[in-house]
Amino acid sequence: MNDERIEDLGENHVATSAENPVRPDAFDISNEEKIAKIEESVKDILYTLGMDLTDDSMQGTPKRVAKAFVNEMFMGLDPKNKPKASTFDNNYNYGEMLVEKNIVVYSTCEHHLLPIIGRAHVAYISDGKVIGLSKMNRIVEYFAKRPQVQERLTMQIVQAMQEALGTDDVACVIDAKHLCVNSRGIKDIESSTVTAEFGGKFNEKETKREFLDYLKMDTKF
Numbered sequence: 001m002n003d004e005r006i007e008d009l010g011e012n013h014v015a016t017s018a019e020n021p022v023r024p025d026a027f028d029i030s031n032e033e034k035i036a037k038i039e040e041s042v043k044d045i046l047y048t049l050g051m052d053l054t055d056d057s058m059q060g061t062p063k064r065v066a067k068a069f070v071n072e073m074f075m076g077l078d079p080k081n082k083p084k085a086s087t088f089d090n091n092y093n094y095g096e097m098l099v100e101k102n103i104v105v106y107s108t109c110e111h112h113l114l115p116i117i118g119r120a121h122v123a124y125i126s127d128g129k130v131i132g133l134s135k136m137n138r139i140v141e142y143f144a145k146r147p148q149v150q151e152r153l154t155m156q157i158v159q160a161m162q163e164a165l166g167t168d169d170v171a172c173v174i175d176a177k178h179l180c181v182n183s184r185g186i187k188d189i190e191s192s193t194v195t196a197e198f199g200g201k202f203n204e205k206e207t208k209r210e211f212l213d214y215l216k217m218d219t220k221f
């Protein structure tokens with residue numbers, strides 16, 4: 001059991017609705033072992049479906065899928081990958097909200113393991129600390145790279161920003177397409193899902209309105 005995991009989950013950890021359900025023994029095996037196990041499982045799935053795994057193009061597929069799962073699509077399940085959210089003192093006394101718009105979200109729906117693709121818009125009002133802009137994108141990426149529901153992803157981003165900045169005044173809106181809705185099941189290619197989480201001052205009508213108005217700006221560069 002590594003230290004980061006203890007720090008992340010805490011002793012006597014009880015999962016809350018804002019956390020992903022993670023097995024307590026999830027970190028007892030290495031990434032290499034995880035990849036080897038998943039490779040075998042994917043082989044089994046493809047074999048069951050009738051694929052010829054000796055085919056040149058397919059031979060490496062189980063390993064490729066396993067590596068994509070562990071190292072990329074679900075890398076955010078590993079607390080070691082949590083980004084260091086560097087903050088600085090707000091020496092220039094910037095007093096308005098800061099909005100990081102259009103952060104690309106590639107996540108995976110935890111019900112069907114199909115892609116969620118969209119944009120996150122994250123805002124905060126400094127209470128003395130400011131955060132490096134790219135760290136906001138990294139926080140979004142970290143929590144997106146898990147099996148997710150969009151509601152939880154939105155809340156996790158806000159919570160992580162609140163912890164990093166030491167303020168409740170953080171908000172996040174995500175607009176995303178779920179391929180489980182667009183490409184299978186109901187097959188509605190047009191619909192997208194909007195979720196929002198407003199902390200602290202962002203619950204005040206005018207502040208919320210200001211944030212949402214910035215999202216309507218169509219700035220050309």
Ligand SMILES: Nc1nc2c(ncn2[C@@H]2O[C@H](COP(=O)(O)OP(=O)(O)OP(=O)(O)O)[C@@H](O)[C@H]2O)c(=O)[nH]1
Nearest residue numbers: 109110111112148149150151178180181184185186
């Ligand atoms: N609330 C929420 N639901 C989601 C999210 N991603 C996928 N879902 C939904 O999870 C539900 C799972 O419902 P089930 O009835 O168990 O699955 P299903 O039979 O495949 O459902 P259909 O998609 O309607 O065919 C579906 O309605 C999905 O659209 C998400 O991020 N948030």
Ligand SMILES: [Zn+2]
Nearest residue numbers: 109111112180
């Ligand atoms: Zn789904």
